[in-house]
Amino acid sequence: SVEAHKEDKPQKTMEVNGLTAVPESYDYDLIVIGGGSGGLAAAKEAAKYGKKVMVLDFVVPTPQGSSWGLGGTCVNVGCIPKKLMHQAALLGQALQDSRKFGWQFTEEVKHNWMTMTESVQNYIGSLNWGYRVALRDNKVTYENAYGEFVGPHTIKATNKRGAEKLYTAERFLIATGERPRYLGIPGDKEYCISSDDLFSLPYCPGKTLVVGASYVALECAGFLAGLGLDVTVMVRSILLRGFDQDMANKIGEYMKEHGVNFIREFVPIKVEQIEEGTPGRLKVTAKSTTGNQIIEGEYNTVLLAIGRDPCTRKIGLDKVGVRINEKTGKIPVNDEEQTNVSYIYAVGDILQDKLELTPVAIQAGRLLIRRLYAGATTKCDYVNVPTTVFTPLEYGACGYSEETAVEKFGEENIEVYHSHFWPLEWTVPSRDNNKCYAKIICNIQDNERVIGFHVLGPNAGEVTQGFAAAIKCGMTKEQLDNTVGIHPVCAEV
Amino acid sequence: MGWEEAQARGYEEFVRTAQRYRGRAIFALFCGDKDAEGRSWCPDCVTAEPVVRKELHNLPDESVFIYCLVGDRTYWKDPNNEFRRNLKLTAVPTLLKYGTPQKLVEEECFKAELVRMLFTED
Secondary structure (H helix, E strand, O other), X not given: OOOOOOOOOOOOOOEEOOEEOOOXXXXXXXXXXXXXXXXXXXXXXXXXXXXXXXXXXXXXXXXXXXXXXXOHHHHHHOHHHHHHHHHHHHHHHHHHHHHHOOOOOOOOOOOOHHHHHHHHHHHXXXXXXXXXXXXXXXXXXXXXXXXXXXXXXXXXXXXXXXXEEEEEEEEEEEOOOEEEOOOOOOOHHHHOEEHXXXXXXXXXXXXXXXXXXXXXXXXXXXXXXXOOOOEEXXXXXXXXXXXXXXXXXXXXHHHHHXXXXXXXXXXXXXXXXXEOOOOOEEEEEEEEOOOOOEEEEEEOEXXXXXXXXXOOXXXXXXXXXXXXXXXXXXXXXXXOOEOOOOOEEEOOOOEOOOOOOHHXXXXXXXXXXXXXXOOOOOOOOOOOOOEEEOOOOOEEEEEOOHHHHHHHHOHHHEEEEEEEEOOHHHHOOOOOOOOEEEEXXXXXXXXXXXXXXXXXXXXXXHHHHHHHHHHHOOOEHHHHHOOOOOOOOHHHO | OOOEEEEEEHHHHHHHHHHHOOOXXXXXXXXXXXXXXXXXXXXXXXXXXXXXXXXHHHOOOOOEEEEXXXXXXXXXXXXXXXXXXXXXXXXXXXXXXXXXXXXXXXXXXXXXXXXXXXXXXX
16 A cells, blocks of 8 residues: 655654754755855855855954955965965065066065055955855855754854854755864964964064975965065975875975975974064974974964864764764765765865865865756766965976875886976076976876876966866877977976 | 935045045945936946945945046046046946945946945945
8 A cells, every 4th residue: 555645744853952853844955054165166056056045154263363254265364365475475586587687676675564465365355255246146145154053954053243043954065174283282372373364464474483394384484485584394204295205305405495494303392482572482392203302493473384174073063963084074975975964965175085175175066066956967076186386386286196106006007207397487597497397107008198297397387287188188198299399388398 | 323425526536535534434336427417428327326325224324425426438438547547446337345345346236135235244
């Protein structure tokens, strides 16, 4: 016999904070927690399909009190200000080079931190506003409130004044991103800053100690030095873990030769304030990782860049049963970005084993929405995603690092072609003639298909983008050789 | 005290008016000049003005709304006019919150929701 079809009502109800949860109809089709690259892309896409969407975005201020507007890490305290400040440093170098090309100016060239920072923050402000307009225009509801799950299909949003509201949705997308990790040593939160503070710092950081060897650490150290500041990088072990180490070392060498000090195999154990100020003076005590040696140093600013932790531990995931990796805080998802709870999805930096990049989050978010609401089937392709590290000598890469290729295919099955090159623009000002470098890694067993591309030189990002498309098409070494070069550009190598 | 409106014609007068209200939140609507019959040469401004005026009651207390006529069509089309050069205006109508990157341009000004958002939110 056929059972009479009951209305789509859950048979169990749960007591949550004194309320019965799980209503029959929801306030929204989709609630997105986190208004960053992934979250906003998904929200706008869902609105295009006529879905009722809400975005909750809230920035918990840093220990130093820094906060920012809608748009997430990339826009406010990541890619965008980073690239602009990197550009500021490059322009400083260009001014020096320009004399050799005949430009004459008698004044000494100095850098004003406040002028740069104000311009950068102004641009970021226009992006924050642009996102607000885009959301409103697409009929996406936006609330500047901290979202956390309180029960099935139910979320609590708390605004900065502490007012709480409950919302329900058929589906949820977690896109809460990450925040910088602190060392857990005396003085770290009181006196140190992170990248969350750096790009809006209302005073020049002065003599700076950067702790860490991530791309964040090296990029920041790089542009600070390029702006004329005294910069030291304290590294616990290797540079750019996870990146091709051959390239990482070249980057480190270049930075060292261009005025960045490195303290290798030490970790800070204590930060004390010698003098208050903007900037003040700090004393850092560090211990060797290989022995008992203790060293001390004095700096105006200590910038921590030792890693980032996902914002997944305080959003009530336990209340809805979403499993996270307890050690890292990351959320494992299937290849459709779905968590272990069928109506909850996740995208962006918080995903386990996926690349932490803005374009990846955007792509994953958009494709997810198209699969949910437009009947699409395309899944996000995480393979052969190009990246660029904007250190003073830029590094672009796509595909396998040399180590990973050797590990996967065996040393005898891969062939590495490499070359040093001297950008034409560097010749006249007598800049380094043997630092720029490119290499491709080929799979001998597969027609010498190019499986890894690495370039170290100016505009590496621009160069890498085209090669990434070629790699996606399965370019082989022969095809690469048969492609006539553009002359005179770095990319012709 | 609620909000108040001031009017200005041309760049110099706009700057003087803004200076006069220094310290208060200033919102400004820039439109093309009007002829003797009160019609602007800028058709989008004609559409936008009533929409904006209808939302003025949402302006925060103590704020100022400056209604500014920029000039005639020829003046506006000059890529070097002071509004373009100094205020970075790219089109009329433009509705903006002075001293911030918050602005609405052209068709964005036709949307009451967006105008309200500009007037009421941080």
